[in-house]
Amino acid sequence: MDSNTFIPQAFIDKMSSILPENLNIDELVAACRRPLRRAIRVNTLKIDIKDFLDIANKKSWALTPVPWCKEGFWIEIDNDHIPLGNSAEHLAGLFYIQEASSMMPVSALLHHFQDTENATLLDAAAAPGSKTTQLAAAINNQGLIIANEYSSSRIKMLHSNIQRCGIKNVALTHFDAAVFGQWLPNTFDAILLDAPCSGEGTVRKDKQAMKNWDQTAIESISTVQKTLIESAFKALKTGGVMVYSTCTLSLEENQDVCLHLKQAYPDSVEFLSLDNLFKDADKTLTPEGFLHIWPQIYDTEGFFVAAIKKMAEVAVEPAQKRLRKFPFQPTTQTVRSNLYDYFENQFSITQLTGVLYQRDDEFWLFPENIVPLINELRFSRLGIKIAEKFGKGRKSGFKSTHEFATCFGQQSPLAIELLAHQAREYYQGRDIHDIDTNNSKGEVMLRYQGHVIGLGKSLDNRIKNSLPRDLILDKNLFDE
Structure with missing residues (x-):
């Protein structure tokens, strides 16, 4: 228990008024003051769960399964001061350090959306990358994920995590997520909107998370969230599924945002119940079928997850676009053959999926689903750079990239x-x-x-x- 955790009395009073009858405020405050359990998610693009459990056993890592994510585990190690981020397994991309409740949105999305093999997906607020990497692993690097991040300072971290985890089916964008509804209406098979929020649920890992807690600020954030959820819904294909989530507790940022969407498009919005997402999900289930996760229930952060299906198209006024010329060109068959022969001869790597593009002397591998979107959106980074060409004539050759190694290196004997x-x-x-x-x-x-x-x-x-x-x-x- 940490008495230094700052919890405003106004917050306590507000939570007292919205807590379900079977919960009490003292348990909530006590949970908020307890240190957060560390959790990790196995990256199945790099290693299967059984082999990772063998590694953990040899290292005497005590792992407890996270009920809503088969790749997720709470972790305890003998020396709690050893930074997991500098372990060999983390540096090799075998796991991602991720709070357990934040694994739930992707699990909820995949629970109601299984047609993922060639899907085009949007992670509308992606940094630092926990949910993007979880989603990419779940669909085995297939299809396309547009990973968008509004904060320019967080784009580098997002790319770094995607690269470390060996992910190749992602395109990074840097926009206010409110643009997607007009820019790409009826485009995405599924959408994850982990919305910016007041972060009331994060106080267990950040003692000062609620230092500036203010009801007026919550109402202002709620207005932004309503704009984002409407835009995301417009970008969703009819029949598609969207998951809306936050790491906060106030109704204004959670239920009220989803109900606003239902009110705006009553014939198009269907709430999908998450009652059987995992055992004991009913303990946090709302009447609408959402999960409002109080920290004391599963010993996690506070969180909120809602699944929404688009039943009918909604009217959208398309954006007037002015895009710069796309700087990449498809490679010629000769160049493609020469490069792939190099990979085969040098590394014995032959299984490369995607479409090969070239920019000057750089070679990039793009997800196939990106081709129809190339002239529809501006990208910060698209696919992965796999090689560069150097020299001329007989002295020319190829130099592979670190990204190529993280995505395909395990194939090399x-x-x-x-x-x-x-x-x-x-x-x-x-x-x-x-x-x-x-x-x-x-x-x-x-x-x-x-x-x-x-x-x-x-x-x-x-x-x-x-x-x-x-x-x-x-x-x-x-x-x-």
Whole structure:
């Protein structure tokens, strides 16, 4: 229990007035003062759950399953001061550190939307990337996810997490999410709107989260949320599913926003019940079928999740667009063959899915679903850059990228396995000396504990480091 957690009396009074009859305010306040349990989600694009559980067992990590996400686990480790973010498994993208309740929106979306194989999806407020990466793993890197983030300062973090997790089916955009309804009406098969909110539910991990709590601010945020949910609903295809979620507790930001949408489009909005999303979901179920998650019920953050189906089209006035010329061109068949031959000869990698585009000497792999949207939207980053061309004539060649390694490197049987001290030096940006390179020449995939962590260039008995400078970590692998 932490008495330093700031909880305004006005907030306590308000929550007392909206708590269900079977709950009491003292339990809510006590839960808000307890430290938040750490949780992680296994990234099944990199490792299956059983193999990860074997790793956790060897490390004496105690894992408790999260009921609403089969990849999610609460985690306890002997040395609570070891930063999980610098563990070998996290750096290799095998898991994502994610609060348990925030795994629920994606689970709710997939509960009511299963036709994901070639779907076009929108994560309307995506940073830092927990839900985008969860969604991408759930649909096995297929289809397309537009991951939008309004805050320019958070775009880099979003891209970094997508890259670490080996995700290739994402296009990043940087807009106020209110534009999507007019810019891309009736476009998305499913939409996740984890709306910006007052964050009342996050006080367990941030003692000062409610320092500036104010009822007027909540009402102002609610107005923004209503605009966002209307826009997202317009961007949704008829028959599509949208999940609206927040990490807050006030009705104005949750039920009232969804009811506003129903009032605006009564014949088009159907609320989908989440009563059987997981065992004991009924403990937080509202009369509308939403989940209003009080922190004391599942020992989590406070959260809210609603699933909504679009039953009929709604009127939209399309935007007048003026876009810059798209800077990429499809590659020629000759160039494509040469590049893919290089990947096969150098790494024995042959399974690359997507459409190949070129910008100057850069080669990018795009999700196929993006092609019809290329001239409809401006992208901050699209797909993944897999290689660059260097030199001319006989001296020309290809240089692979770190993104290529994170997405496809595990296919390579030729990767060189590093020891702990060598992997530590690699993450520090140093070249690796006195290593058996297996007589390899040129670019090589580098593995640690069986998982590809990046690229290097083999030069006799050393490997030149190819880790991007912005990914260098002086302190890493503390638990090795």
